[in-house]
């Protein structure tokens with residue numbers, strides 16, 4: 001037996017984690033397919049801090065306590081790499097990049113890209129975020145009166161444009177429809193591969209595989225065009241694209257290959273917009289069905305902005321807008337499940353975790369655990385006031401993960417999302433389409449099941 005010297009000796013472990021037995025052959029696979037959120041929410045929570053789940057022959061340990069998650073992501077992070085199974089599927093779709101690599105290769109990329117996400121640089125993104133947001137809101141003015149607009153779609157297009165402009169200095173307005181559809185296909189493909197034990201190999205032209213390859217081509221073409229354009233007309237801009245293209249290996253002096261560049265850029269476009277868009281969608285959903293929250297935000301925005309357009313500089317004076325984003329990220333965490341794999345044997349919350357085990361860190365279960373959150377199902381932005389946050393274990397809330405692999409774009413998201421929310425609240429009231437079902441739909445990120453059609457009424 002391997003001993004993990006980074007923590008307590010494995011001999012101290014007393015028990016194997018409990019868990020549901022499930023189907024004799026399939027284990028919990030049918031539940032996974034039927035309702036992932038119930039499985040990685042209510043079901044695992046009923047077993048305590050760590051739950052053992054079997055999917056056919058694959059064993060996964062779900063960790064759903066702040067202490068356990070902190071142990072894996074932070075205290076003993078060197079004993080964990082990205083989960084082989086989930087990461088394999090992500091790599092198939094997104095290639096090798098900052099999200100999917102481990103070890104030295106990850107560290108050197110992270111060091112290379114970190115400066116593009118520096119606080120000062122993010123402040124400089126403000127102008128682009130403001131302009132694209134106000135542009136989009138102006139366009140809504142032209143919508144036929146009474147029409148329902150799918151806010152999930154709108155938020156995807158808006159955050160995609162912001163990611164393109166801030167990270168790569170390109171306007172993706174013209175590509176947003178095609179790219180949006182391609183990323184949806186990609187997410188559905190990843191989901192399908194994750195819950196299908198023996199999927200047909202990619203070279204077999206099933207409808208699923210063909211759609212996936214077509215989506216990959218769409219994304220590749222956009223990214224290639226961005227690289228080619230920058231090579232043709234070099235820019236003074238020190239954006240992420242410039243950093244990636246100018247990077248040289250310290251030992252060999254070689255730059256990134258075109259394929260490496262494509263994988264990093266594709267990931268940044270995907271991770272940089274979809275997560276923020278789904279967070280905003282959920283925040284807008286709650287605003288639309290929760291009059292008191294909407295009114296309080298409108299009051300804050302009116303008092304602070306007094307009719308002028310919102311800017312990033314206003315954000316410190318818009319704490320309620322930020323609390324709504326925080327609460328949307330709690331109740332509907334875009335990254336609803338994180339995956340890891342143990343390198344050596346370990347002990348998590350007193351439970352034995354064998355070397356090689358797949359771990360699933362359920363952000364969704366932690367964020368709805370009544371031990372840390374009173375009335376966890378209720379949307380209550382004020383639980384994020386400093387007073388009410390005091391005393392909560394730090395990893396009871398982890399929308400951006402934690403430890404060295406903490407989301408590199410978290411400051412961008414937390415700048416962009418409250419700004420967009422404040423701008424919308426200043427100009428529009430939202431009304432949900434009556435009878436339209438809105439359920440969380442867990443793909444790579446937590447989307448809505450059928451979009452979010454709302455009617456936008458300009459405020460006086």
Ligand code: HEM
Nearest residue numbers: 099271272275276334335338399400401405407408409413
């Ligand atoms: C509300 C918005 C966002 C949420 C909820 C979110 C969530 C997360 C989480 C939980 C992780 C850690 C994954 C893990 O540990 O396995 C992560 C990593 C990452 N995120 Fe975000 N993210 C958001 C926005 C962004 C933005 C705006 C960008 C880029 C502009 C971005 C780029 C990345 C990248 C590249 C990684 C991998 C970092 C690494 O492993 O070094 N994310 N994100």
